[in-house]
Amino acid sequence: MIEAELSRSVARWCKGATGVTGAAKLSGGASQETWRFDITHPDGPIGAILRRSPKGYGAAPTRAAGLAAEARLMQLAYEAGVPSPRVMHELTPDEELGTGFIMQRVEGETIARKILRDEEFAAARPLLARQIGAVLAGLHRLPQDKLPELRSRSGTQEISEFERDYRSLDWPKPVFELALRWLRDHDPGPSAETTLVHGDFRNGNLIIGADGVRAVLDWELAHLGDPMEDLGWVCVNSWRFGEIDKPVGGFGSREELFAGYEAAGREVDPSRVKFWEVMGTLRWGIMCGGMMQRFREGPDHSMERAMIGRRASETEIDLLRLLAPRGG
Amino acid sequence: MQDEPTPIELTKAVADFLRNDITPLVSGHQAFKLRVAVNILDLVTRQLTQEEGGDAAEVERLRALLGMDGAVTDLNRALADRIAKGEVDFATPGLAEHLWATTMDKLAVDQPNYASYKRELGRGG
Numbered sequence: 001m002i003e004a005e006l007s008r009s010v011a012r013w014c015k016g017a018t019g020v021t022g023a024a025k026l027s028g029g030a031s032q033e034t035w036r037f038d039i040t041h042p043d044g045p046i047g048a049i050l051r052r053s054p055k056g057y058g059a060a061p062t063r064a065a066g067l068a069a070e071a072r073l074m075q076l077a078y079e080a081g082v083p084s085p086r087v088m089h090e091l092t093p094d095e096e097l098g099t100g101f102i103m104q105r106v107e108g109e110t111i112a113r114k115i116l117r118d119e120e121f122a123a124a125r126p127l128l129a130r131q132i133g134a135v136l137a138g139l140h141r142l143p144q145d146k147l148p149e150l151r152s153r154s155g156t157q158e159i160s161e162f163e164r165d166y167r168s169l170d171w172p173k174p175v176f177e178l179a180l181r182w183l184r185d186h187d188p189g190p191s192a193e194t195t196l197v198h199g200d201f202r203n204g205n206l207i208i209g210a211d212g213v214r215a216v217l218d219w220e221l222a223h224l225g226d227p228m229e230d231l232g233w234v235c236v237n238s239w240r241f242g243e244i245d246k247p248v249g250g251f252g253s254r255e256e257l258f259a260g261y262e263a264a265g266r267e268v269d270p271s272r273v274k275f276w277e278v279m280g281t282l283r284w285g286i287m288c289g290g291m292m293q294r295f296r297e298g299p300d301h302s303m304e305r306a307m308i309g310r311r312a313s314e315t316e317i318d319l320l321r322l323l324a325p326r327g328g
Numbered sequence: 329m330q331d332e333p334t335p336i337e338l339t340k341a342v343a344d345f346l347r348n349d350i351t352p353l354v355s356g357h358q359a360f361k362l363r364v365a366v367n368i369l370d371l372v373t374r375q376l377t378q379e380e381g382g383d384a385a386e387v388e389r390l391r392a393l394l395g396m397d398g399a400v401t402d403l404n405r406a407l408a409d410r411i412a413k414g415e416v417d418f419a420t421p422g423l424a425e426h427l428w429a430t431t432m433d434k435l436a437v438d439q440p441n442y443a444s445y446k447r448e449l450g451r452g453g
Contacts, residue, residue: 172401172408175427178418181411242443303364310371313434317444320431324424326451 002035002097006050009095009102010039014088017041020048032067032220036105047107052091052100063221069148070219071101073196076146082138083213106215108207112241115208116250124212129252131212132201132234133260139216140195140227140266147196152224154190158279159183162286169289175316179282182323188272191226199223201230202239203249228269231257232276237318238284278322285315336376343369374437382433389426 007019023037032053039046051067065073068090077084085103115121163180166173199221207215233239235247235254243250248257258268292309294300333341347366354362383400390403393416398406410416418424428448435445 172405174404174407174411175431177408177411178427181414181417237444240443244443244447303361303368307364307368307371310438313431313438314442314444316431317435317442317448320424320428321444321448324418324427326428326448 003037005095005097006037009089009091009097010048012095014039014041014046016043017046021045047105048088049085049103049105050097050100051103052098054098055096063151065148065150065220065222067100067220069150069222071103072148073142073219073222074103076142077139077216080138080142082135082142083207083215085215085217106207108209108214110204110207110217112203112239112250115203116241116243120210121208124208124210125251127212128208129246129248129256130260130263132206132248132251133231133257133262134264135213135216136198136201136227136230136234137261137264137266139198139201140230142196144196147224150196150223152194153197155183155187155226155229155275155279156189158283159187162279162283165290166286169286169293171289171292173285173312173316175319176282176285178323179278179319183275183279183282186275186278188269188275191228191272193227194224195227197223197225197227197229199229200233202234202236203241203251204239206249226272226276227266228272229276229279231261231268231273232278233280235273235277236280236284237321238281238314274322278319281315281318281322285312285319288312288315334376336373339369339373339376343373371437374440378433378437382437386426386430386433389422389429393420393422393426 003020003023006023010017010020017039019040020037021040023035026034026036026049032051035050035052037048037050039048051070053067071087071090074084075087078086085106087101087103089102091097091100091102109115109118109121116125159180166176166180198216198219200218201216205216205218206213207217234249234257237244237247240246240250246252247254254270254273258270261268288308288311291305292312295302295305295309343366346362346369351359351362351366387400387403390400390407391397394403394406394410396403396406407416416423432445432448435442439445
């Protein structure tokens, strides 16, 4: 039972803690899990989250930064005033919890459709595009000398990687071929500035409250690269959840996003943002293909995975809307 | 020739049973999985209904574009190859129209509620 190990752990680093209650797994694949639990404390329960790779699953997939890097990035973000949970503890081997970390639980909503529809967020929604611009500016300004070791990725490298992924699927898609060609023809080359890039900053990976963005989550794809990548990814149509006329996560306009970013003292290059939006749309389409392949070859033979394979066509229509829009 | 009911009718009967009779009985994660299952059966029904006509029209367009004959998979492979080699692009007459028609037919089966699809359908298919 995980509560026994967690109780022993919190007793060591959380002064006054007497145990934990309510441990529940929120999500988890084979290699990474997220748990919620409450630390029992004389001053009242403390909400916490465990992110871990269970024992025997220490190795991170190639694109992932790894849990130690994630913890470091979230703590740096927290210290710099970028909305982020505070990291409370990094797991040590003798705790028998695997590798990973424990962070403060931030209350709020992550389910994109609820954030876009529920009355509770009605006042926050019109502010979010601009606020996201400011949050990204803060994130891109995190001190580089304090960052953990991260892979470095340029647009040119990403095109080659996605092309390899796509070809390995043996899944001929004329629209994806055209997108790859467009990306090569419009590759703006190395960015003038290399910064931390979150890599998966989008509606669905943010904790939102009635007051706006409360925390940025899912840092596992963080890397060094073109900061405009994050601005493009947050605009990918798949993350607008039906609000297709509001490019920034279904919340608002690119102009608001850019204004928030620039008001925070950083510059936007709209043509690079567009390049990364096309790249991101293709990236999600190829990932849908990867889901199909994993469904077919196992071990995850779930219906959900199968159905994500049938969502690649959503990215095809979005690529056509970006690259060959019809009049009217 | 196989007997009837047709696969479309059979699949639809299962989907309706799950939707109407089983949905009220389950909750939580099981209810989520059941919704996915019903969605899959609905997709299969749409594909069984629409695939033949859609593929025939797609093959017609591909034959005209490529100047060759073949099955729909082979023709798509040939088109993908020509785009990869730079022999065909959006400037090629008929290509954009072909891809729009093909993609709209795919969305009609895969995700007819996808907002981009509904918007483009409003432009006249």
